Structure formats: C-alpha cells, structure tokens
Amino acid sequence: MASYPFKEIETKWQEQWEQRGTNLVSEDKNKPKYYVLDMFPYPSGAGLHIGHPEGYTATDIVARYKKMQGFNVLHPMGFDAFGLPTERYSMQTGIHPAIATKNNIENFKRQLKMLGLAYDWSRQINTTEPNYYKWTQWMFLLIYNSWFDENSNKARHINELPIPDSIKDPLEIEKYKDEHRLAYLAMIPVNWCEALGTVLANEECDEWREKGYEVERKPMRQWMIKITKYSQRLLQDLDLVDWPYSTKEMQKNWIGRSDGAEINFKVKNSDNNILVFTTRPDTIFGATYMVLAPEHELVKEIVSVEEKNKVESYIKQASLKSDLERTELSKEKTGIFTGAYAINPATKKEIPIWIADYVLAHYGTGAIMAVPGHDERDHEFALKYNLPIIKVVEKENDDWNITESAFTDDGIAVNSANDELSINGLPTDQAKDKTIEWLESTNIGSRKVQYKLRDWLFSRQRYWGEPIPIMFFEDGTKRALDLDELPLVLPEVSDFKPAGTGESPLAKVDSWINFIDKKTGKKARFETNTMPQWAGSCWYYLRYTDPKNNEIFADKEKEKYWMSPDGIDLYMGGAEHAVLHLLYARFWHKVLFDHGYVSTPEPFKKLFHQGLIIGEDGRKMSKSLGNVINPDDVVSEFGADSIRVFEMFLGPLQDAKPWSTDGIAGVNRFLGRVWRLIIDKDDNVSADLQDIPMTSEQEFVLHSTIKKVSEDIENLHFNTAVSQMMIFVNEFTKAQIKPLKAIENFLMCLAPFAPHISEELWEKLGHSESIFNNPFPKYDDSKIQKKEIEFVVQVNSKIRARMMLPVDLEQVEYEKLTLTDESVQKHIAGKQIRKVIFVPKKLINFIV
C-alpha cells in the first residue's frame, strides 16, 4: 500500500486549482509584483525530461512562497515550438509540423499540470502561433528599420539617418540606408549542410557534425543582424544584473573586447596600405614581417608575378578547408610569401608580406603585423619559414632566449627607438600609450577597440520558422511589410523537404514566390528564408505580461508593471543557454529599449542555472544507455509532491546530481510521515493533535524551521530547507500529543514544496480556504535563542570535554566551571596555563 493516498489528492487539488482559478493573476497596483520565469521548453515528441521538473519546481516554490508573502506573482509558461526536430519529423511522416507541435504541446501541458506547477495557463504562449509571431516579425522589422547612432550609442529609426548631400538618387539613398540598417543582406560564407538542406549557425555546426552530418563552407545570400553595434553595451550592462559569475565571464569572453591600435603599413612600390589591428602596438619595432589572411582583398593586388601561381594555389587550398580543418587538423602552420614588401613605419625597414591561414579574415582587419619575438603563433611561423626574430620587450632581471620561445608577458621595451619616438626602458602599458600617441600624431594609426563578437546570421532555409516579412520586386528593390499586413503567415504546404537549391521549402510554393503586391501592384516574391529558432525566445517574457494583445506586443503599462524596475526578478534555466539565448535576448531587449518600447535596459535581473540531473549510474541520461527516467512513471509510483521534494532535496540546485530511486522512496516516506502526523489509521484527523502549548524544545524546532525554510527559499538552498522540515517531523513524531498550532505552521512551510498534500491536510484540519491564501509564518527570534548550550572545552586546541552550560556567563565563570572537569584536569595537571581563548557561546581553549 502506498504511504499516503497521493493519487487521489493530487488529482483532486489540480482540478480544484483549475476550477477556482487559483493561479490566475492580473496587475494589482496595491501589491508589489514579483516576476519569476522559467526558460520555456521546446515541446519535443519525447515529452518532459526528468530534468525539467527541477528548475520548474524551484521557481514554483519561489512563486508560491512570494505569493504567501503578499506579492503579486507572475509565473507563466509557454512553448518555444519552432524548430528543426519537428520539421524533420514532418518530412518523415508527412504530418504537418503544426499538428505535431499541437500534440506535443498538449502532452507537455498534461505533464506540467501533473506536477502541480502553479502556472497561469491563461497566459500560455506558443511561438508558432501567427498572433505571436506577428510580433516577432514586427520586431525584426523594427531592427531592420533601425540604424545605430554612434554618437548617442543607441538605435534610431532609419528615417532619422542623416543622408550625405552627395547622395541624390532615390535608389542610391535606399542603398545607403540598407548599408546602415541593423538587419542587412550579405553574401557570406555560411555553414551549409546538404543532408539537412539548410545553413547552420556557427554554434550549431559542431552539434550536427557530432551526429555525423557533413557541414561545408559555401557563400550564400543571408540576413545578418548587427548585434556587434551593441558590443560595448552588452559588455558593460552585465554590471547591472545579478547573474552567476561564470555566466557573466562566458558572455564577456564571447563578446571578447581587446584594446589596442590600428596601424597602417605602406606597401613598397605601391599606393596600397595594409591596415592591421594589434593589442601590442609597443612591439611595432619587432614587427619583422606581415601576414594577410588568404581571403584578404589586397592579396590579388600586391602579389608579385613570380609568386602568383604559388599564391593562388595556396588560396585555393585554404578555401577548401573548413574552419575546423584550419584549426584542429592543421596544428602545423602553413603560409606562402607574396613577393611583396611593406615598410615598417617605426623602423622604416622593408618587411616581407606573407599569406597564412592562421590569420583569420573575419577578425580585426584580416591582417597582422607579425612580432615573432613576442607572439607564440608568429614565433612558430618565423621559425618554420626562417624569418627574423627581434627582442623588443625584456623581462626584468632575466635573460630570455628570444630565439627559443616568444616572450608574451608585459616587460620593459628595448631596441625600440627611431628619430621621433623612443619607448626604450618603458614598461609595457606606458610603452603602448606612448606608441599610440606617436601613431596618432603622425597619422599612421590610432587607438582601437576590437570585439570578437560577430554579426548574427539570422536566416535559415527551413519551413518551420517565422517568415521574414520582406518582399522582393523584379527591379531589384524590396519592401518590408507594414504592421497592417502582419503576420505574414506560413503558407500551407504538404512537402517539407528543402527545395534542393539551397533555399527553403517556401521556394517551391508558387503563391510565395510569384504574386502581385497589393500595395504597389508590382510582381513580387517573398523572402524564402525563415528566422532562426532563437528569434521567438528573444522576447517571449514580454508577451507574458499581455499575451492576447493584438494592437501591440505588450501594453506599455502592463509591461511596466511587471518589468520595472529591474526586469524579471528570477529567471531559471540551463547553463547551456549562458551565451546565445541570453545574449540574443539582451540585444533584442536593448533595441526595444532604445525605441522606448520597454522600461529597462536589461531583461533579466537575477539569473540562475539549475544543474543537470544525471542517470542513476552517474552518466548523462540517454536512450542508448537505457538510464532514462520518465516523469510519468515516477509520478504514478511516488506522486508529484515526492518528485518535487526529492529533486529539491537531491543537492544544491546548481549542481549536477544523479537520480536515485531509493532516494525518492525516502522522500515519499517523509511525506507519509507528515500524513500520519495528522491522519490516523482510520483516515480521521488524529486525536493526538490538540490545542496545547508547545514545549520550549518544540518551539525551538518550529521557529528554527520557519527561519531556515524562509531563508533557504530566498537563497534557493532548497536541499537544506527540506532537511530542516525532516528534522521538524522527526521531532514532532516523537511527541505523544502534538500541538496543533505547530503542525499548522509547519504545513505552511511545506506547502510551496509539496502543495497537494499540504492543501489536503490543511483542508482536513478544517480550513475552507486554500493554504496559499495564508501569509507565510514568521519566526520569533527569542524562541530560537537557547538558554543552555553544549560548551566545548579544549586544552591545547584538543577537545577534552563538552558541558551543558548557560549561555550568558562571564569568561571567568566559564573558566572556573570548566576547570572542574576531570578530563580537563587530567590534561592540565602539572602544567601552567599560559593563555585562555574564549569564544562566547562556543568554546574555551586553555593553552598550557
């Protein structure tokens, strides 16, 4: 027999909450708001994973607790339902992705409800519904219709872009605008996967490669978004948010700010200049050669006649290599001399210009000044091709052999002087500044900040994504749809296979690529690319504040009510989104902020990552290992309250923790003990529960429990909160007659963790109102103060005795009392006390 009838009571209360509308919320100016959000799931065909309830329970506990504390709590859920797995399922089965998505969402919802999560389902969103993606499209167009004003460091409407007087032709003006839009079309090499029939984002490539798919580089016309314009703000605004340190670090690394200089090198016997970026302008005297990326545009112009063939064949070879091959497979650096020379502006010496694929075209200027003495990569290359290595930075008090290895740390500049500039003897940071001053005064170069962050590739050749609401005309012009034309709804198709031309399945739909535009009367075709899956998740948290609005994505007042002053109060989700989703969403939010649509510069005030739940065998759960735990099975065997409490009890929320069947049985036993504390064998409220005063020991345990549970919920330390509740139950199980008041207070502590059993027992105790309508109990500090404690007596820092003593005595009294102890006497006997260390309420230490 089950330890308590969880099946009936869980079903009963889930129905009750739904009927009563317990979890519905609306704006209430009389209450402080609290917005707690889970990263919404992708509704896969496999259903809920056992890891999902971990983060969801954590936020549910916080939501229920905050509600009991008098907050107006927004705790919504929805589905990030566009995505490749569904589209692939449709290709195989012919079932429309919208149907598959609907079924998957129904299953997910059933499972989420089964866990007793207090979501306001009236606010549910689904990124694939036209009335949702209408606004995703609208926001894309907002980005498209924006340019970045460097002076005010923010986005402005494209109509406010100053057009230079020299540009008169309307087509030229359009072109000028297009160049400045935050969303633009570009012909760029992308990661093309033939088998999937789509391009992939850089970050998606490895994932598919691991699964055995081939990904190649191929230039294609793509939509790009200038997220790079926000590099600095994305970096500095990390100071505004309360996020895990490591996540902030990852974002910082991803944005990758480098401070340095851009320097122009003249090409000998030519009008061409090679612009390089360097973080070490102080080493310019040590630049003994230059390297261009194979794709660099100047390569063709400067290559000498003699070297032309060799250079061309090298470029061809490099272009065939993927990024992966360029890095991992070729540890050995390769390169080739162009036959051309540049003039080092500091030394005025001729230095050879090489091409090598260790220089990346897409970072900096795609060219470098090579300083083999002080850069490991340049050093390796110089050794291989026998290029000169000069020491221009010295390590203090050390004779570094520069031929053997590069010295890359800061040091003191040497061999670095010409007629106008000498930095000899200066430490690196000063040498940098002085060199930059000279570069700027001579117009050779300038200070420059460089970021690693690249523009965001925003188009995918898929059917199951948001259509990009732009149409193209035969004359080469294009038009973005107006708000009254949105949403641009995906056309019905029955064949989800890619077009085979590198375009999405939409390219096969005649009504999509061959129609007459109603507004202009011109023959037109829609963009056939769709948006990446990240798009819908960039703003879903805003839609929850006003999910049904058809005039705007969210009413300004409602957005302000829930998002002010610092954004979402708690955002819970996996660390796998530490960079991409969180960076894209922050960017998206900032564009909305610049246009005045949202009230905060950052969307997520506090972020927390729940850890992975791994298999019972300590390995990651996977079908092939056969160690997958299904939430449906667990709920049916132990109940939702057990799975909730167990996942919280397993260990610290942010840690990876192994599942344990014995462990959940233990938690289920604990809930059974709670049940039997109140309900007797005959299913009645126990006669042992009486309205009697607590003993001081019971008061101590109750108030400690209230304190511990409330503090632990605030700090997301749920595992220790559960421990404390177990201590409570152990203590009160001991008592023959149980004080009712204590038990009721305890139930309120337990309620956020195990809502069903708490509601049921609360009702059985004669309450007609939901337990969640009660204020969370407060503890009385005076009840937690003990009058007597176990006092530790040490001799020479070793524990020799423990004595029960009053807490409020003077040191001398403790000395007197503790010195009477036999064991203490034994260890002190015959020796002299040199020193006494006294820690109030804890210990006394005699040094002899």
Add this chain to the structure above:
RNA sequence: GCUCGGAUGGCGGAAUAGGUAGACGCACAGGACUUAAAAUCCUGUGAACUUCGGUUCGUGAGGGUUCAAGUCCCUCUCCGAGUACCA
C-alpha cells in the same frame, strides 16, 4: 593551451564571519510489531586501536599562517563545464 567550477563516510550531501566535521536522507545492521513478510516504529553506523573509560587518525596530495583550518595562503594531482590560432 586558456578561462571558470569542483574534490568531505559505502552513496547524495550538511557545516552563517576560521571555533564540536559528517546535519538530513539513502544503504546497511540490530530490535519492536507480525504466524510470517511487507509497511511502520525504535536504536546503531567515518577509520584504526581499546583494559569499553577512552586514545589516535581523518574533508584529493604536499607545504604554510593560526591557540584553532573542510573553511585563509602557496605548490601539485584528478574530475566537470566553456572556449579554442581572436593578433
């Protein structure tokens, strides 16, 4: 390679500002109840030695600071995550 985390009984994990290491749970052992089992309740449980009162050792390894170190400092080993020629 670099950047972050982490290492505590047989297991998951506790231990506010350095001050009783191992809370709580699991597993295990013994007992009560039972014809028996399950369930439940009670007791014990870091290791070694022990004259059963204790003694010594013990938080990945080695050093250091301190009356006192899981906690602070240095060096190292192993594990996990992210990133990868970013000039």
